[in-house]
Amino acid sequence: MRVVPEARTFEVGDAADVGAWERHNAEALVELACVIPAGSFRAREVNVQVDRLRLAHVTGTPHTVARDAALVESRPVDAIAVYAALRGEALLESGGRRRVVRPGQLLVCDADRPFLRGFGHGLEELAVTVPRAAFAELTGLDSVAEPLVVDAAGAGADPHARALVRLVGRSVAADVRVPADERAVLELVSVLATGSRGPLALAHRAAARAYIDDHLTDPTLSAASVAAGAGISERQLSRVFADADTSLPRQILARRLDLAHALLASGAAARTVDVAARCGFASPSYFSQAFRRRFGLSAGEVRRNAAS
Incomplete structure (x- = not known):
């Protein structure tokens, strides 16, 4: 959990x-x-x-x-x-x-x-x-x-700076606080600090993570759209996530589950099936299984705990 x-x-x-x-x-x-x-x-x-x-x-x-x-x-x-x-x-x-x-x-x-x-x-x-x-x-x-x-x-804003502000803002300043992706924050700060002297793969991965966080609710989010958002090819996209010992599908799933948990824990969600759809899950049953594996509780239990 x-x-x-x-x-x-x-x-x-x-x-x-x-x-x-x-x-x-x-x-x-x-x-x-x-x-x-x-x-x-x-x-x-x-x-x-x-x-x-x-x-x-x-x-x-x-x-x-x-x-x-x-x-x-x-x-x-x-x-x-x-x-x-x-x-x-x-x-x-x-x-x-x-x-x-x-x-x-x-x-x-x-x-x-x-x-x-x-x-x-x-x-x-x-x-x-x-x-x-x-x-x-x-x-x-x-x-x-x-x-x-x-x-x-x-x-003329730096896209990595803009992405960092959005990511941190969602975690600490929003009505529904979505936990920040630690790795994304670290990578964005590192890219800003090193500029053109830093590894290009790091900048690409940071941009991809930021794009994913901005489009979690889009059910059509795909490797093609993330690659285009980060300005690289799908092959490069796969490689930069593999370099960090993860994959694009794992990153998207983890962040969608974080968003779902934040929505359920806020007490604002009426039905878990609606949360699943809002977070880009096409299958409610897959969402339920993945949620329990990740958090050790069902989505319904999190929602009911928030309401009590």
């Missing part, structure tokens, strides 16, 4: 709670020192742990956060951090350089290199922390030399 991660929410509603906010982030994401302007401070964070990854949806009123050299030395987190700005500009100071990260942009940085981020007009963002060891497995690198800012929205 695969345990589907649950989201937890932490909120503060007063300037006096800034210490609690710092402690929560130290435990759930990245330890930061927080400075707030005079007046009230409100913030909310939805956190999800997906295997080795920590994901979050963060909102807050104006404040500044920092990891200075002393904090990095005393409390290293040994992780690569990714922040996707949804609302509010963020001033970034790192390595003696200043820049502004705007809504629709994505920041990739080493969480153990000092930085300061200021949110003069408040913020809404998605955050991901990737353990350094997991990052090194895919990239052969142990760090991001300097912060990278990538467009994740608009006409």
Whole structure:
């Protein structure tokens, strides 16, 4: 049985709670020192742990956060951090350089290199922390030399950045939270960090995984459509999944079952047969068998548990 991660929410509603906010982030994401302007401070964070990854949806009123050299030395987190700005500009100071990260942009940085981020007009963002060891497995690198800012929205957006925002957003910010595919997140972050220097097969597989997640409800999803979406041939598509010790049918099945479980566990599903159809399963009986094998419970049991 695969345990589907649950989201937890932490909120503060007063300037006096800034210490609690710092402690929560130290435990759930990245330890930061927080400075707030005079007046009230409100913030909310939805956190999800997906295997080795920590994901979050963060909102807050104006404040500044920092990891200075002393904090990095005393409390290293040994992780690569990714922040996707949804609302509010963020001033970034790192390595003696200043820049502004705007809504629709994505920041990739080493969480153990000092930085300061200021949110003069408040913020809404998605955050991901990737353990350094997991990052090194895919990239052969142990760090991001300097912060990278990538467009994740608009006409010139990087498709991998855009895909990462959608994938993480569905996991932490949607009404029905679909567990993120850990491998897809790792691959997308790795592609963004390495750019043209990274393995081409990794970029192709990341694009294919993202395309699958965007089209899970399409019953006609096929090798041909995924290959076209990733910009490669069907033979290449088969090869890049084989390189990761899996296959395209296994990837599609696993992600459709994740979606089905999320729908059933949300309590919004009326009938399991409707969930099966919505998740692209042509055969309700095949769906039922595959669901029980994956989760150790029937789809009906998950639905009834959610309703009770």
